[in-house]
Amino acid sequence: MLGGDATLSEVFxxxxxxxxxxGFVLAVLDMHxxxxxxxxxxxxxxxxxxxxxxxxxxxxxxxxxxxxxxVSRPIDVLWAMEEGLRCPALxxxxxxxxxxxxxxxxxxxxxxxxxxxxxxxPAFLIRRAAHPNLSAAxxxxxxxSLPSRADPHDQRAxxxxxxxxxxxxxxxxxxxxxxxxxxxxxxxxxHGVEASAHDQHRARA
Amino acid sequence: xxxxxxxxxxxxxSCKDATNPPPTKLEQAIAAMRAALENRPAIDRSAPATVAxxxxxxxSPVGVPRSKPEGPRSGSGxxxxxxxxxxxxxxxxxxxIPARDNTMRRITAIHLPRFAMERWLRWAAxxxxxxxxxxxxxxxxxxxxxxxxHATNRAAELQGxxxxxxxxxxxxxxxxxxxxxxDISGDRVALEKLMIWxxxxxxxxxxxxxxxxxxxxxxxxxxxxxxxxxxxxIETRLSTLGLSARLATxxxxxxxxxxxxxxxxxxxxxxxxxxxxxxxxxxRALRLDGDTVVLLQRLGLKTVGDLAAVPRxxxxxxxxxxxxxxxxxLRLDQMMGHLGEPVSSPxxxxxxxxxxxxxxxxxDPEPHLPALCDTLCADLFAAGFGARRxxxxxxxxxxxxxxxxxxxxxxxxxxxxxxxxxxGKLERIDPGFGFDLITLVAAVAENLPTVQTRLEGGAxxxxxxxxxxxxxxxxxxxxxxxxxxxRDSHIPERREGWQPAMAGEIVPPAPxxxxxxxRLLDPPEEVRVLYGVxxxxxxxxxxxxxxxxxxxFAGPERIAPExxxxxxxxxxxxxxxxxxHTGCRFWLYREGLHGDGRGGDPRWMIHGVFA
Numbered sequence: 019m020l021g022g023d024a025t026l027s028e029v030f031x032x033x034x035x036x037x038x039x040x041g042f043v044l045a046v047l048d049m050h051x052x053x054x055x056x057x058x059x060x061x062x063x064x065x066x067x068x069x070x071x072x073x074x075x076x077x078x079x080x081x082x083x084x085x086x087x088x089v090s091r092p093i094d095v096l097w098a099m100e101e102g103l104r105c106p107a108l109x110x111x112x113x114x115x116x117x118x119x120x121x122x123x124x125x126x127x128x129x130x131x132x133x134x135x136x137x138x139x140p141a142f143l144i145r146r147a148a149h150p151n152l153s154a155a156x157x158x159x160x161x162x163s164l165p166s167r168a169d170p171h172d173q174r175a176x177x178x179x180x181x182x183x184x185x186x187x188x189x190x191x192x193x194x195x196x197x198x199x200x201x202x203x204x205x206x207x208x209h210g211v212e213a214s215a216h217d218q219h220r221a222r223a
Numbered sequence: 224x225x226x227x228x229x230x231x232x233x234x235x236x237s238c239k240d241a242t243n244p245p246p247t248k249l250e251q252a253i254a255a256m257r258a259a260l261e262n263r264p265a266i267d268r269s270a271p272a273t274v275a276x277x278x279x280x281x282x283s284p285v286g287v288p289r290s291k292p293e294g295p296r297s298g299s300g301x302x303x304x305x306x307x308x309x310x311x312x313x314x315x316x317x318x319x320i321p322a323r324d325n326t327m328r329r330i331t332a333i334h335l336p337r338f339a340m341e342r343w344l345r346w347a348a349x350x351x352x353x354x355x356x357x358x359x360x361x362x363x364x365x366x367x368x369x370x371x372x373h374a375t376n377r378a379a380e381l382q383g384x385x386x387x388x389x390x391x392x393x394x395x396x397x398x399x400x401x402x403x404x405x406d407i408s409g410d411r412v413a414l415e416k417l418m419i420w421x422x423x424x425x426x427x428x429x430x431x432x433x434x435x436x437x438x439x440x441x442x443x444x445x446x447x448x449x450x451x452x453x454x455x456x457i458e459t460r461l462s463t464l465g466l467s468a469r470l471a472t473x474x475x476x477x478x479x480x481x482x483x484x485x486x487x488x489x490x491x492x493x494x495x496x497x498x499x500x501x502x503x504x505x506x507r508a509l510r511l512d513g514d515t516v517v518l519l520q521r522l523g524l525k526t527v528g529d530l531a532a533v534p535r536x537x538x539x540x541x542x543x544x545x546x547x548x549x550x551x552x553l554r555l556d557q558m559m560g561h562l563g564e565p566v567s568s569p570x571x572x573x574x575x576x577x578x579x580x581x582x583x584x585x586x587d588p589e590p591h592l593p594a595l596c597d598t599l600c601a602d603l604f605a606a607g608f609g610a611r612r613x614x615x616x617x618x619x620x621x622x623x624x625x626x627x628x629x630x631x632x633x634x635x636x637x638x639x640x641x642x643x644x645x646x647g648k649l650e651r652i653d654p655g656f657g658f659d660l661i662t663l664v665a666a667v668a669e670n671l672p673t674v675q676t677r678l679e680g681g682a683x684x685x686x687x688x689x690x691x692x693x694x695x696x697x698x699x700x701x702x703x704x705x706x707x708x709x710r711d712s713h714i715p716e717r718r719e720g721w722q723p724a725m726a727g728e729i730v731p732p733a734p735x736x737x738x739x740x741x742r743l744l745d746p747p748e749e750v751r752v753l754y755g756v757x758x759x760x761x762x763x764x765x766x767x768x769x770x771x772x773x774x775x776f777a778g779p780e781r782i783a784p785e786x787x788x789x790x791x792x793x794x795x796x797x798x799x800x801x802x803x804h805t806g807c808r809f810w811l812y813r814e815g816l817h818g819d820g821r822g823g824d825p826r827w828m829i830h831g832v833f834a
Contacts, residue, residue, distance in 0.1 A: 033805065033807060036832070037740070037741050037742055037807070037808065037832035037834045038834060040741050041741060041833075041834025042834075044741075044834075057688065059691075070744075071742040071743050071745060071831065071832065072742065072743060072745060073707075073741070073742065073743075074715075074719065074742060075707050075719055075731070075734065076718060076732060076733075076735045077734065077735075077738070077739035077740045077741040077742075077743075077833070077834075078734050078741065079734065080734065081731065081733040081734060082731075083731055084706065084707055084731075085704065085705075085706055085724055086704075086705050086706070086707070086721065087695055087699065087703060088699075088703045089699055094699065097698070098695055101691055102695075104691070105688060105690070106687065107685070107687045107688040108688070108691070162805075162806070163805065163806035163807045163808065164806045165774070166775075166802060166806065172777055174776060174777070175775055175777035175800065176775045176777065176800065176802040176808055179833065179834050
């Protein structure tokens with residue numbers, strides 16, 4: 019499922035300012051073949067850039083090459099993503115769209131999905147302040163932050179981040195709900211049992 | 224469409240200075256001594272002339288210049304003795320220096336005798352202010368003693384009004400004279416536009432005074448059916464713009480200038496009959512200023528032939544130190560080709576260019592673009608080059624030029640790629656009432672050797688990435704497609720700069736060992752906080768009207784201002800990594816300390832978001 023065939027995934031953020039979606043998407047991208055030596059195309063529309071900031075490479079888990087495209091309208095995000103998906107020299111294409119623009123309809127997402135599958139470039143559409151309406155994305159996630167793991171060296175500090183990954187729509191598999199984290203190499207999806215145990219552990223602490 | 228004509232692919236020969244290093248002081252001194260020993264006159268020709276002749280041609284539109292072996296100076300016995308003594312490096316004179324033949328060019332001069340008046344008449348006709356043909360009109364400029372006539376129309380000329388006279392005198396001569404003020408700067412701008420438009424005939428054009436253009440039409444005339452046909456074509460085109468023009472083609476700039484103004488209609492002068500055709504012209508044709516012309520006439524030298532017949536030494540004694548505009552000898556040398564005077568075009572002519580001449584004016588360049596791209600890329604491929612910047616220019620029928628250009632991040636000669644870069648940009652070209660000539664020019668070209676990246680002949684990854692960057696930059700502008708670069712700073716927002724992806728190689732920033740957010744807010748946003756402890760992290764903060772309760776924190780991490788870059792009074796920052804009750808992780812900082820003397824209470828800002 020993850021790291022397999024390249025396709026279009028849609029990632030929704032219930033809290034717009036949450037950085038969990040970015041961490042999750044980068045972790046998924048790490049699992050694709052040859053993703054580490056290729057550059058990444060990162061397209062942001064104006065509102066996403068203003069409300070949630072720009073990518074900061076000092077905080078990434080590994081060194082990566084980023085080509086950032088700043089556009090003003092959501093339709094330009096789709097155009098730039100399509101251009102990027104045509105180029106197999108990219109590790110992936112990330113597009114950030116704010117709200118529910120009319121340009122982002124079923125046809126547009128289907129174009130993106132087909133192009134991503136044809137050229138083998140994974141595409142991620144990060145949507146904030148948006149409703150999960152009609153879309154042709156093959157995987158649709160809802161990503162939010164969970165309280166992070168304990169820091170072994172500092173009791174009061176937050177440790178490795180954990181995310182709640184809710185796959186609410188999938189084309190080739192059954193949807194599910196996981197607790198996800200990045201173990202330095204790849205994305206790990208656990209089941210909720212562990213997460214609740216983790217919560218209990220935290221509650222005891 | 225009459226067919227696709229290709230501008231000549233111009234070869235730039237590499238600079239040959241390596242074989243002729245500039246003479247050192249010692250060599251110059253020895254050459255001067257040798258000249259003194261040979262009893263040659265000291266003022267034979269002025270210094271710049273000698274220098275200009277000795278420099279070999281490194282740049283010619285028509286290939287390697289034809290070399291004319293110059294008699295070696297060291298032929299005399301004394302020179303040979305000097306060489307034998309080893310005072311001079313023997314390479315200096317062992318090879319004959321190739322001298323440039325200045326008469327092998329074909330220069331066309333265009334004289335627009337009524338440019339200012341015709342421009343004004345055109346403007347007046349557009350504003351329905353045009354005077355009747357028989358009304359004398361002059362354009363005036365302010366002189367020292369009141370307005371002076373700058374341009375006249377034909378009716379005024381017939382009344383005896385001449386340029387340079389005072390307007391009050393001329394009004395006495397002709398009471399119903401209409402006086403308008405001339406637009407000198409507007410005329411200059413219009414002439415420069417016309418100069419660009421004249422590139423439709425040849426790649427080298429320059430303005431020549433206030434009422435003239437000069438074109439280097441070497442090797443371009445055959446595209447228009449020979450020189451006579453070319454001159455007719457130029458005159459016809461200019462007359463459709465309402466400009467009367469006098470033209471001439473000659474081997475040198477000076478000769479073409481003289482013939483356009485003082486010769487017959489559309490004169491064409493070959494190199495061999497240069498002297499014969501120029502000798503009857505008046506000395507004014509030498510481009511001298513008024514005082515010098517009067518002086519020459521007082522000396523009895525009325526024509527160019529008279530001047531050429533005078534022994535050179537006697538004239539040189541008189542005019543040796545005169546500047547160019549007052550020096551009849553230098554002007555004569557320029558006219559006869561003894562002294563080089565290339566057409567100094569304001570910008571370099573393109574090396575790779577292709578053009579398409581259309582049978583009648585059209586509005587849309589789109590259908591012609593693929594063929595132009597194919598031809599240009601074939602030329603680039605043949606020369607082993609790739610284009611970095613491609614300009615599409617349309618030459619409008621109303622004397623204007625409109626152009627758009629696209630750039631590539633790495634050299635390319637893929638016709639489909641270059642054509643696609645123009646997508647969505649062709650609407651921005653202003654066709655006016657139509658254009659009848661399109662040129663596609665590789666304004667910047669770089670070496671692009673043919674390479675195979677994979678053994679099985681697969682695609683070149685770098686090229687594909689470059690093409691994508693080109694397309695995105697062409698659509699959104701080069702400033703919108705950027706890459707992060709590492710900068711020498713420890714302030715978080717200054718550590719990473721963004722630079723256009725077209726700019727080429729960069730140093731990508733690597734992750735820091737200390738924890739940093741994955742997103743950085745630009746600029747940082749202020750939050751309202753509730754303190755837990757005065758010098759610790761907040762217990763609660765409000766950001767964008769949402770209250771966040773702090774459950775866990777790490778910090779502080781103090782980042783001091785950069786005193787060499789920040790303005791005085793900038794406060795330090797204490798950064799905290801904070802996790803709130805929903806699990807969201809933020810990067811907050813407190814700007815300053817209590818009582819640090821740099822402002823009031825410290826402010827709290829949010830600077831980033833962790834994954």
